Amino acid sequence: MDASLIVVHSISLPPGEFQGEHVQALFTNTLDWDAHPYFQQIRGLEVSAHFYVRRDGALWQFVGTGARAWHAGVSRHAGRENCNDFSVGIELEGLEGGPFEPAQYETLASLCAALAARHPIDAITGHEHIAPRRKGDPGPGFDWARLRRMLGWPARAFPDGAAG
Numbered sequence: 001m002d003a004s005l006i007v008v009h010s011i012s013l014p015p016g017e018f019q020g021e022h023v024q025a026l027f028t029n030t031l032d033w034d035a036h037p038y039f040q041q042i043r044g045l046e047v048s049a050h051f052y053v054r055r056d057g058a059l060w061q062f063v064g065t066g067a068r069a070w071h072a073g074v075s076r077h078a079g080r081e082n083c084n085d086f087s088v089g090i091e092l093e094g095l096e097g098g099p100f101e102p103a104q105y106e107t108l109a110s111l112c113a114a115l116a117a118r119h120p121i122d123a124i125t126g127h128e129h130i131a132p133r134r135k136g137d138p139g140p141g142f143d144w145a146r147l148r149r150m151l152g153w154p155a156r157a158f159p160d161g162a163a164g
Contacts, residue, residue: 001065001066001067001068001085001086002066002086002119002120003065003086003087003088003115003119003120003121004086004087004119004120004121004122004123005077005083005086005087005088005121005122005123005124005125006087006088006090006112006115006121006123006124006125007071007072007075007083007087007088007089007090007124007125007126007127007130008090008092008108008124008125008126008127008138008142009049009071009089009090009091009092009126009127009137009138010091010092010093010094010095010096010098010100010127010137010138010139010142011023011052011091011092011093011094011137012093012094012095013026013031013036013038013039014036014038014039015038015095016095018054018055018093018094019054019055019093022035022036022039023052023091023093024052024060026042026045026047027047027048027049027052027060027062027091028062029046046070047070047071048062048063048069048070048071048089049062049063049069049071049089049090049091050062050063050064050065050069050071050088050089050090051088051089051090051091051111052090052091052092052093053090053091053092053093053104053107053108053111054093054104055093055094055101055103055104056101056103057101057103057104057106057107058107059107059111065088065115065118065119068084068085069084069088069089070084071084071087071089071091071127072084072087072089072127072130072131073131073134073135074131074134075127075130075131076130076131077123077125077129077130078123083130088115088119088121090108090111090112092104092108092138092142094138094141095141096136096137096138096139097136097137097138097139097140097141098139098141099141100138100141100142100143105143105146105147105150106150108147109147109150109151112124112147112151113151116153122157123156123157123158124147124151124153124157124158125158125159126138126139126142126144126159126162129159129162144158144159144162145162
């Protein structure tokens with residue numbers, strides 16, 4: 001896969017709880033479904049992401065960028081279906097719609113720049129933009145204008161109206 005799109009997501013397990021190891025366990029198929037009552041709602045979920053950025057900016061990689069990850073689901077970007085086929089998925093530890101930490105923006109910007117140096121990345125978007133009736137992350141708490149300033153990429157690389 002030669003990725004041309006970066007998709008930003010948000011996740012916390014259980015929702016709103018940070019700094020645990022449950023997200024990593026989910027992405028490595030080792031989550032103990034009985035460890036928390038919420039996990040029964042997502043029991044058997046098979047998802048993956050290329051990267052995960054914790055609240056403190058720590059970066060985890062789960063899937064190589066040349067391989068397909070299962071992060072976008074039914075999705076569409078710029079007229080192309082199945083964004084998993086041409087995108088890199090980055091999960092930010094956070095709650096959909098909530099704010100993100102400065103350290104996360106720093107890590108995300110560095111990661112995006114590194115990805116663009118290696119792949120023909122021409123756009124970055126949120127899960128909410130590629131699956132609008134199905135997903136809402138990262139949501140209104142994500143500062144697209146801040147990320148754009150940090151990256152110095154043109155507005156056309158960002159979701160319509162999202163980059164300020």
